[in-house]
Amino acid sequence: MQGRIVYREIKADILIIGTGAAGLRAAISAYDSGARDIIALGKCKWGDAHTILATGGINAALGTMDPKDSWMLHAADTIIDGGSIADFRYVNLMCRDAPRAVMELVKWGARFHKEPDGRVTQRFFGAATYRRACFYGDQTGKEMMRVLMAQVRKRRIRTMEDVFIVSMIASGKRVAGALAIDFFKGEIILFRAKAVVLAAGGYTKVYTRSSSRSYENQGDGAALALELGVGLVDMEMVQFHPTGMIYPKQAQGILVTEAVRGEGGLLFNAKGERFMGRYYPEKMELGPRDVVARAIYMEIKKGNGTKHGGVWLDITSMPKAKILERLPKMYRQFKEYAHVDISKQRMEVAPTAHYTMGGVDVSIKGETSIKGLYAVGETVGQVHGANRLGGNSLLETVVFGRIVGREAAALAKRQDFVEIDRKRALEEIAKVDRFFGKGGKPEDIRDEVRRAMWDHAGIARDRKTLAAGLRKIEKLERRFRAVRVRPGLKGNSDLKIAIETARMFGLCKAIMQSALMRTESRGAHYRTDYPKRDDRKWMANIVAKRSADGIKLGVRKVPTVTGPVAYYIKHRPKVEVKLLE
Ligand SMILES: Cc1cc2nc3c(=O)[nH]c(=O)nc-3n(C[C@H](O)[C@H](O)[C@H](O)COP(=O)(O)OP(=O)(O)OC[C@H]3O[C@@H](n4cnc5c(N)ncnc54)[C@H](O)[C@@H]3O)c2cc1C
Structure with a gap:
């Protein structure tokens, strides 16, 4: 790029960044609301978005198995188990619309499991009062993608793959x-658009161990918004799943489904102790995700971990035939990666970053503080509060995807393209030039950033560790300025990693600073120096914004729940912990 910058300009009324479930649903909705000039793009191949990893199900209070279920109870479960800091207006909207959203997928051909009489089967997920998760085997996300992609194709919406968004362009307070x-x-x-939708996924990959694949969930959506001055909310809220693979290295973090424990899998430390009795004697291995994850973490920290830094998960009491019937994916996964036959040998597991509840601060219609810029899906915050219920994130993508697509189409109809200062825009891309030089290895520093996040802003945090972590991140950021990669764009994966890593610093600082500020424990955020929840002070969201002196934090009170859901929050039937899927 040194010298004159050559570029292609593409104009579209609506640009959708991300072709996971959220982006695809937004594209369909924009089209159905009258927009025709739409581009939906992803940085990977068409159809290969993180959504395909989603296994267990999508929630909707259809009441097909448990007729007493209702959207109000679904909302109450979501708010209570989200540590009461999700915005109830967003939650109500999502849960009320859920049955329609799921039945729409069925109408479009989603092969959700059905009972012999034709009712959609629903299964339990952790912390849900009734059976509410609709599923397609252990491939619910893949099935949703199949159906949504077919709907996008049917409408002949333009899609692009392998296109990596480097930066957003705004003109004043409007997206360009x-x-x-x-x-x-x-x-x-250079894309010019009247409306832009950020549907670029979450940010678990700022941690060493994550259940996402190495090339996604890097936090691009939140980072692109942050760079434009948009607020990020509750960034400290990161869900750690108790059981991910730990060995071999290339399998680190891959999810080991809760179903293993649901089917009778037991947890042991390296000394052979079934340690859950010390942490959650009532339900042992079937305690809530955050409790089991913390218990495993404590055992490892105490020195009771295995050689690779995990604990043992043992399902060998189950006959092989049953394992092949009930846990076929797990059987294959351990055979393939670790050469372990789980019907005969124990699995080595440890917690893994699984979902990010925090993200872009949006209105209930998905609007950000930049006009014309919307965000949706795992990229945004506020819907799950301090903890996400299994099955609610797929739901969020389709409910809010529909709303955001409609809003973007309405805006594109009444607004014209914004004039952009091309010279300034190209200066942005020229910044990429700074990475070019004698080829280095940007992944080395990226891995150190991930390690620092894991060690300092992981499952258990305290003031001292977080403050030291923040200093480490700042130091790594300074070191990163000297990183260079070989010049050129075509196939330059080092450049891609360098850009992704450069973006991580802002997000990591937002996570660390927010975690430092929240002097309490709530949901996924556990402070060893403030182990109790403090409702007097912290029924609040933390909003992080970029400023000239770094990340600045603000605090916003959570609105008080009113209406019928308030009743269900007080009078929720006793929740049984049923983590079978
Ligand atoms: C192992 C696993 C199991 C899960 N199981 C469930 C489940 O059973 N139920 C449930 O509700 N949830 C589940 N989840 C969570 C759920 O899968 C995700 O929250 C959801 O799929 C996110 O969808 P999304 O559309 O927001 O983002 P994604 O599917 O992550 O899509 C992001 C898109 O943005 C694109 N993108 C990113 N950055 C850029 C960039 N810079 N330029 C261009 N494009 C970009 C990507 O290429 C991709 O197309 C699970 C998650 C994991 C990891």
């Missing part, structure tokens, strides 16, 4: 477009 690199073709693209 985005700059991208097509690493496949080796070209720069």
Whole structure:
């Protein structure tokens, strides 16, 4: 790029960044609301979005198995188990619309499991009062993607793959477009759009161990918004799943489903002790996700961990035939990666970052503080509060995807393209130039950032560790300024990693600073120096924004729940912990 910058300009009324479930549903809705000039793009191949990893199900109070279920109870479960800091207006909207959203998927051909009489089967998920998760085997996300992609194709919506958004462009307080690199073709693209939807996923990959794949959930959506001055909410709220693979290295973090424990799998430390009795004697291995994750973490920290830094999960009491019938994916996963036959040998597991509740601060219609810029899906915050219920994130993508697509279409109809200062826009892309030089290895520093996050802002936090972590991140950021990669765009994966890593620093600081500020424990956020929940002070969301001196934090009170859901919050039937899926 040194010298004159050559680029291709593409204009579209609506640009959707992300082709996971949220982006696809937004594209369909924008089209159905009258927009025709839409581009939906992803940085990976068409159809290969993180959503395909989703296994267990999507929630909706259909009441097919438990007729007493209702959207109000679904909302109450979501608010209570989200540590009461989710915005109840967003939660109500999502839960009320859930049956329609799921039946729409069925109408479009989703092959959710059905009872012999044709009712959609629903199964339990952790902390849900009734059976509410609709599923397609252990491939619910993949099935949703199949159906949504077919609907996008049917409408002939333009899609692009392998296009990596490098930065957003705004003109004053209005969005104007985005700059991208097509690493496949080796070209720069300047997108101009009236409305832009960020549907770029979450940020678990700022941690060493994450249940996402290495090339996604890097926090691009939140980072792109942060760079434009948009607020990020509750960034400290990161859900750690108790059981991820720990060995071999290339399998680190891959999810080991809760169903293993639901089917009778037992947890042991390296000394052979079934340690859950010390942490949650009532339900042992079937305690809530955050409790079991913390218990495993404590055992490892106490020195009771295995050679690779995990604990043992043992399902060998189950006959092989039953394992093959009930846990086929787990059987294959351990055989393939670790050469372990789980019907004969124990699994080595440890907690893994699984979902990010925090994200872009949006209105109930998905609007950000930049006009024309919307965000949806795992990229946003506020819907799950301090803890996400299994089955609610797939739901969020389709409910809010529909709303955001409609809003973007309405805006595109009444607004014209914003004039952009091309010179300034191209200066943005020229910043990429700074990475070019004698080829280095940006992943080394990226891995150190991830390690620092894991060690300092992981499952258990305290003031001293967080403050030291923040200093480490700042130091790594300074070191990163000297990182160079070989010049060129085509197939330059080092450049891609360098850009992704550069973005992580802002997010990591927002996570650390928010975690330092929240002097209490709530949901996924556990402070050893403030182990109790403090409702007097912290029924609040923390909003992080970029400023000239770094990340600035603000605090916003959570609105008080009113209406029928308030009743269900007080009078929720006793919740049984049923973590079978
Ligand atoms: C192992 C696993 C199991 C899960 N199981 C369940 C479940 O059973 N039920 C449930 O409700 N949830 C589940 N989840 C969570 C759920 O899968 C996600 O929250 C959800 O799929 C997120 O969808 P999304 O559309 O917001 O983002 P994603 O599916 O992550 O899509 C993001 C898109 O943005 C694109 N993108 C990102 N950055 C850029 C960039 N810079 N430029 C261009 N494009 C970009 C990506 O290429 C991709 O197309 C699970 C998650 C995991 C990891």
